Amino acid sequence: MELEKRKIYMNRQKARIVTQVTIDEDRNVPDVKPDMERIILQKGEVEPEEVRCSEEKGTVRGKLKYDVLYAAEGGGVQSLSGNLPLNEPVRLEGVDDKDSLTLDWTVEDLDIEMIHSRKVRIRAVLTFTITADGLVQEGLVTAASANEPLETREENYQITRIAVQKRETYRVSEELEISGNKPNLGELIWREVELRGADCRPLDGALAVRGELAVFAMYQGDGEHMPVQWEEFSVPFSGQMDLPDSTEEMIPDIDVRLIHSDMEPKEDADGELRMLDTEAILEMQIRLYETENVTAICDIYSPAKEAVLTEKEAAFEKILVRNSSRAKLSERVKLPEGERILQICHGSSQVMVDRIGVTEEGLEIEGALHVTVLYASADDTAPLRSVDAALPFQHLMEARNIDASCTYRLKSMAENLNVLMLGADEAEVRAGIVLEAIVLTREDMTILGDAELVPYDEEKIRKMPGIVGYRVQPGDTLWKIAKKFYTTVEGIRETNEGIGEEVKPGERLILIKQTDEITA
Template identity: 40%
Template sequence: MLELVKKNIHMNRWKGNATSQITLDDDFIVPDSMDDVEQIILSSGEITMDSVKNQAERVVVRGKMDFTILYRGAEGGLCTLSGSINFEEPINVPGLDEKDLVSVSCDLEDLNAGIINSRKLSVKAIVTLQVKVETLCDVDAAVEVDTKPASGDAPSVETLRKKVDVATVALHHKDTFRIKDTISLSGNKPNIDHILWNEMILRGVTTRPTNGKMMLDGELMVFIIYQGEGENAPVQWMEESIPFSGEIEVPDVTEDMVPVVTVRLIHRDIEAKPDSDGEMREIDVDAVLELDMKLYKEESMELLNDLYSTNRDLALQTGEACFDKILTKNMSKCKIVEKITLDQADRILQICHSEGTVKIDDTEVKEDGLHVEGVLEVKILYMTSDDTQPIQCAVEDIPFHFLIEAPGINDLTICQLNPGLEQLSAVMIGGGNVEVKATISLDLLALQPVCEQIITGVTDSPMDFNNLQKLPGIVGYIVQPGDTLWKIAKKFHTTVDTIMTTNGLTESTIKPGDRLILVKEVS
């Protein structure tokens, strides 16, 4: 009798994705303790997802958008107003099962703060939610055949194996990394009365798996606008880069795994504090990063592709196993150099801060690559010569396109693209022009779905010797197109080794028109 030795292939296969765009809109009253609104200078928002739940072919996402607005008051001073808008959005995902793995990413596409009147502001935002679904698959595929003698001799079995590369999700892990530091004001800056505005931005973040750990490094850019201490003190600003590096314990991770890591700021806190002389000249920075780590492992295995016996009749049961293999992992750099002209250019004294957001508009599969189109939204904050409007902000969109190399890519390829901003600078070059230089990172993991026929079972029975005797004992054969030694050996009841020995072949490659002598095997 024959028994198949099987191996379980555990796979996470992409099942599909869905996208939903929602509009957040609300009005907010300016507190009585704050000045009337004369002009909005800056606005920023951040999306926080509180829960993601699978419900009968749909995903329900609950979260909120926290926003901050910097405005110039009627009396000329700067004020900061904060608030939040809650949302709950059901997203239809056909075929979704409760056991499927769901990941949701959110992007704040647009935030617009407007003045209704001096005591009331409107806040509108467009949020894009993208749902990606993976399903767990387990397939038992034959990798070997075990022959055990029954009433007679053991079956003489010939096997054909096929090598396949399978990408499986080895682990999916979330963790946090904390950055704490203290920034001191330079000597030419006045003491801090109170902080009006602050921003934290991640730049150039890289991750690398090692055995049992995930290595992390990058820069935390900190920008602050504050009111100087003392009567009639001017508004001040400062910008500081805090480099960081560290490691996160991740059991079972190995350095040969392929990482897909998303890093985002989930907590940021900035507080002014006195220095050793009791003067408000130091700033405590506290930031928490969340790392969503998915690590793929490539496994190469040999599956039984076909088998037959020279002394038994075999009936094969077959099936199909579909899995993903890693087509490419490519970290590309797209460099941008662009000149833009700002409004009120003649009044600009100095650019004090710039930040950018990478937005992908479209991706298209091209020959041997993925073509990416998007925009870099650049926000430039600058000081003016107008004492009534000392700080102004301009937002410019810079389009870009780039071809990420991915040999073998096609319309079935599953592309996981993670864009980021590594470097950004904005410098006045005269004539009211600003030169913007940026480096955009495009981290692509391309998975290729592959389906293979596998052997799931086999039954054997005694050989029909009447049919065997009808086959000639020796025959001359001319190789036909599509022939292989395996196909010929199976058809004429012989073995590949016998054909090679009989014909003096040193390799198994044959071509149409070759002449072979075939000798029937009789066990």
């Protein structure tokens, strides 16, 4: 007997490792930079370079990029930037180099303090989450053939399979023009690029990408005694990238992260430095799922020979829910006593998810939006200052019928950050948090693995009568009856006129044995 099988590919999470890296380093202020008087603002970003696995051992390589905005002795504002290398070994039990590794990272804590005017101490706690997914293959028998007559019973399976899984990068480049009422660019002191509201949608043979970059630049105006200037930009972007195996009907699960950004002054058409050449690189972990109904053979027998079946246990994934929701936040931020706001310069944010609980209703998500506000102060000796705030949030993402056996992936991103002055010593922070989750449930089932035909026990067959009168029992089907009495469903229908698709308990049937001895 020959069996034709349909291969179904699925993702199966093999390992999930969370590891923390502690950094404690000192860095000197370069000789070309003035002495430090006071730190105004600080930020740290992880730029991953490689995640490698070999023989259950993994390595995370990259760097922590840090930036410090400080008030210089004698007046003025300057910045200090640098990179700290990362080379962290991790243990990945049961993982090999064929598995797909996904890296997620969070700067849990960053503290940059002055040791003295020419040296800073950088302390940080970084959390890395490495998920290893293995590609699992199951085969469903869709056709069977043999020299002998065969009877097959089919069943419909709803299968969710992984159709596309890959990692890609998308580049956003934009030339931004300084407002006409501001002076030309001198020295670029501080730059920030944040990704907000990224969205990806599969098309036929392509992937549609859109989103927004929030860009902030602080610079020294060109000319003597020019004050520090700053400018904010909202940069929407949209485009497509080739993805040959994609179709519009596929279900997306795409994680988008900003992994690198750069900004450089550039001359405009008149030869003046009034442009900012901005570039951002987005990394996309792409998973596209496809749900389809597969008709497969679940049982086989032959009236000519004995069918020996081998069954096996298999697990298939199904998408339980794919949900997107938003949490709105609003909170007042009080300045330290004695400080006064003249102007809000800029606000930046980072979503930190602290806990995810699985309940009967769905996913209970707790965390905070960490916001940093840069403002112009009324203190002439310290005109630029910053304040940090944490806006806690709790949100229930509906996912009914979820349980501990389900796997899920959660993505979070801030949007519509807005900082408003309420008074000389108070500001209001408003923002939204976009939460997206895909939940997959596992369905265990018994499927047909293999089958072969062997000769019947002739003695057993001879002892069975050729014609049998049979009363249908509860739970009987035409298939079960035909298989038990060595006949066929079609043969039962021909012998018993008026039989419907289903038989009822108590019905009487005439059954004629159809073995090779009878046909001979």
